[in-house]
Amino acid sequence: MRSSTREANLKALLEDDSEARSRVGDLVETYRDILAEDVRGTRLAHMIDAVHLTQQAADIVYDRNSLRESSLPGAILAAFKQFLRCKHPGLRDEETTENSSDIMVSPKAKVLDKFSLRGVQYSTASRRTRDSHVFFRSAKPEMGKAPPSPQPGQITHIFIHPNVLHYPVSSSQHNRPSVYVCVQPYAPLQPSSGPKLRNIDQMYRRFGFAGGFLCRNEFASPIIIEPSSVISHVAVTPLKIGADNVFHVLPMDRVTILIRLLELEDS
């Protein structure tokens, strides 16, 4: 209670006294950020601080100061070209050579270690492994077709390619560079896997969203996705079943989407 009172007095002082505010300078900005963490997302916060009503929060947030120049490895560049071909089948101009269908994309990109999507932080495996395991869709659902099944994977790279594409966020905001996420999917169990392994996988799958499932302890080829294709984090547990090393994957979605997806797949 005492600290709340001090906080209230300090806030009033900073609001009313311009001299005090100018003396503490940059600290005010940081202090406001810390205060916003306490109340963000609540309706009451919007009612009390009317300024929030006029601010539109972006789905994807990242620290622009942490962007750094880097060269994308060959495998990721190839996956990125494949992604661009699928997303923009008619891609031409400076990205395409005149006599070839191959897209010329510079390996130079600005890389990131983490980004926040709808308030949840995702990181690369090298930055924070715990936040790099995700459940994602490899492609957007097409009209009239069943959506592709979500799959688990690990984020290895997050980057912005400055020369390729920009998308408008909203009419009131400037165009923002698109963020791309490189994910290495966990390899699914093969039909030739032993009966014991397949039985245990079925046992997990029987409980749907609460039981999870098994994957092989290896990665498939990397693919590029957009952040909006990320569904949720997953909890990953390496298990040894008989002679096989596998991963148990448990989706950690808490916003209903996954339950609906799994129901759709079951039906």
Add this chain to the structure above:
Amino acid sequence: MEAVWADMALTELPSWVSKAPSNWGTTTRGKLSANNWKVICTVHLPITLIRLWGGDDLPDSRKAMLENFMDLVRAVQVANLRSISLKEIELYEYHIFRYVTSFKALYKLAKVKPIHHAALHYGDILRGFGPAHTHSAAFYERHIHSMQSKNHNMKLGLSISDLTSGLS
């Protein structure tokens, strides 16, 4: 317990999930918080118990215990969703009813407690008030904290018009 602890040590959880104590279930550790129990029951126990108790070669009673526990896990997962629909509320009611019914049949000596009764009515609360996080204790405590940090000059409960009418 040894198997659960061994799997727990290997599980990588996202940073927003608080880790449960590695020695839970021992007298040294003592009581756990509600959040610890939630993580243990919805993440760690399913990983180990389904593998150990779900096999076809195990007795039916063991499989029935697993089924009973997983009904509870699914009910808790659905009840804690951040957004909820009527279909999901029905899913919650289906699992919690199955859990309480089979609990009585499986554990003859265990008493049905008020919390079991309350859990059966929680579907109505979800129907009336929406997802759990919008009416849980943490929700109101957060608002109390927010209100406490507003400067009110010791005139709590008075509106601006009350204050200005006092001045004139």
